[in-house]
Amino acid sequence: MLVVLLIASMFCQGLTAVSYGDNFITAFPENMGFFYPWFPWNSLKVTALHNDTTFTVFYQNTQKNLQILQSGQTMDVLFPKSAVVHQLGSSAASVRVTSDKNITVVSLSRMETSVQTNVVQPTVNLGTDYMIPLLDYAGYLESFDLPRLVSTTMRYSSFKLLIINAVDSQNTITVVKQTSTDVQEETFNIDSYQLVQLQTNGSVLRVRSSKEVAVILTHPCVETADCKCNMVVNQILPTKFQGRSFIVPPIFNVAETRLLVVSENSSSLFHDGNQLEADSSGLLPFSNLETSQLVKASDRVSLRLVSPGLVVELIPDTMFFACYLLQFYLQNGRAVVIAETDSKEDVHTHTGLLSASWTAIAGTNYSSTEVTIQDRIAIIWHPTSKIAVYMLEYMYSEVVFGGPAIPINEKPDLHGCVLVPGAFAVGRDPLNWTKSFEYCMNNGNQFACPVSKAVLKDMADNLTTEDGTGWIGLRRSLLTTEWYWQEEYEPSVSYVHWDDGQPLGLLKGLCASMSLDPKKEFKWQSARCCDKKKPVCYKRPACLNPSQNWVLNTVP
Incomplete structure (x- = not known):
């Protein structure tokens, strides 16, 4: 083999x-900015990976259907001030996004110059077991020699945990806490797509759930230089990552x-x-x-x-x-x-x-x-x-x-x-090298070009078992006699997989074929271009090309 x-x-x-998918859930934590009221800007940046993508945003009792026409285009979906999660305890302020095709979602919160972005994980990346960072706010301030500007109230003197139920059914949550004497567990239920915000000051060790949840570590105002503050947001990944x-x-x-x-x-x-x-x-x-x-x-x-x-x-x-x-x-x-x-x-x-x-x-x-x-x-x-x-x-x-x-x-x-990954295929009828090239191009493909070990392995893993040999996109130049690839991204030949005794002399073969038998390790041979062999074609993958054309929308 x-x-x-x-x-x-x-x-x-x-x-x-991967951080794309068709189902997301998140929430907007509180952002204090510069300690005075200022209208917050909370939005989700939704980027389509495919053309004609339709997605739906669910917030409170509303839903809005939106469409992005172009692959790589981003829509900025703006949410009202009421979307911000201020208080401790349970809330219905989660935000869900579902889509008919794969998208990415980035959350943005801005309060004056306090800005925070956060890559929202698709629900397929969520889990039921989370280890929680033990960030004690008082120790944090002391470690960085920061002023204690907001440490006089409980609301702003500790980090918070947002636990969001990612499923459409009741979810049982167990929070493991470290007390001054021992470790304790607290268990409660969260309804469909609801959330709960908990206070943690280096006390919460772990979050377990019966079904998938999203867990966000946040603080509304962590002091920085010059008496400024900036919100902290970290979506915690499950322990499996x-x-x-x-x-x-x-x-x-x-x-x-x-x-x-x-x-x-x-x-x-x-x-x-x-x-x-x-x-x-x-x-x-x-x-x-x-x-x-x-x-x-x-x-x-x-x-x-x-x-x-x-x-x-x-x-x-x-x-x-x-x-x-x-x-x-x-x-x-x-x-x-x-x-x-x-x-x-x-x-x-x-x-x-x-x-x-x-x-x-x-x-x-x-x-x-x-x-x-x-x-x-x-x-x-x-x-x-x-x-x-x-x-x-x-x-x-x-x-x-x-x-x-x-x-x-x-x-x-x-x-x-x-x-969308590329695909290899072998033509049904034997043709000469030139006709094989035309066959691949006319069917929306190109000649297969195994320019590296990785590409050759991909071919070996995806081609169906065949007898005989097939043409690949490698041939000699009539001017220099050097081998070159038909693939314009990789014209020079830095990797070869010739069979023993190959390639033959110039007069005995200007084109290259490949064994289609896995037992012969898909080795290459030189051959006369007029010989008839089955074409080995490759359909190029669909690739992401980002667009700078942003669209703004609002919810509700």
Whole structure:
């Protein structure tokens, strides 16, 4: 059988956790801004991945059907002030979005210059078991030497948890809390699509549920410099998405940072071979974020990078993807890209190759870069390997919100950010090479071009078993006698899979065929172009191309 070395074997244990889907549920936490009343801007940015996408927004007792005509286009859906979740306890203020085709959803809250964006996870990514970050607000203030401006009232002196029932039936919730003497459990029920907001000051350890829920950690006003405040929002991922190895990205213009680890088994963190020791608040000191750095855990954990007014969930290396969608509130947002060092120059954006200055990450085979993205919506993708991408924005030279970009496709592809995978097929009738080429093109395809081991493996996994040989898109130039691909993205030949004794001399074969028998490992042979063989065709994938044409709508 064909033996293929996976390009990124370290990711073989990764979970597929794309952030698109057809069903979402979320809520708008309270945002205090600058401590005085100002009309909030709360919206969902819905991006269609396919043409003619119809989606429905459910809020309170209303629903609104909306349509996006163009793939890659975003609609900004604005919600009333009443959508904000102010009080503790139960509420019906959840927001649901369902769609007939795959979409992505980003939540935006703005109160004056306090801005927070949050990638809303589709319900397929939700779970029934969540480990909660132990952020004690008093310890948080002390750790960063921040003023105690709002710590006199219970409402603003602690972090909150929003637990949202994601199913259309009653859901049983169990909250595990740490008291001064022991661990206690509190159990209650939430009705269909309802939510409950709880106060937590480093006391809630875990949330379990009988059915899927969304869990959001939030604070309405975390102090930053110059007596300002900024809302914190972090949608917590279920425990199944934890990892053991993380590359901590640089955070622009942030002087102080901490690491916040959540682990079921008291995992230890290691950096540069040294164990990181937490301070009294549970935050681990972590400075010198001018470059990306490797942090490893002794067991599976979730890891967050914390600075005043900012909580960034880190991407474990088992959850790197090939393509990401980036959505910014303002133009000229910033992105951190982490890519394999050997292929870092192949990172693309929606406008072409990424032009960047890369820095190697010690202890890894990765490099990272920081770049400015001029468009408000963009994609960053890699044709042959997996990468990690973070999007961050700043106001007045301070980072105030951001996090991981939206993962779209886990599998690399030469053609771009794939939405619908390509497909291989073998023609029914034997034809010469030229007629085979015409057959593929006339049927909306092109010649199959296995330009790498990964592409060849994809062919081997998807082609039906056939006897004999078939034409592929490889032939010799009559001018230079060099082999070249018909695939315009990869004309040069850097990978070959010739059979023993192949290719034959120039006069014995200008075209290339491939064995269709898996037992012969799909080896290639040179052949005369007038010979008749079955064409091996490839239908190109549908790829995401973001549109800068935004549409505004309101609910209700």
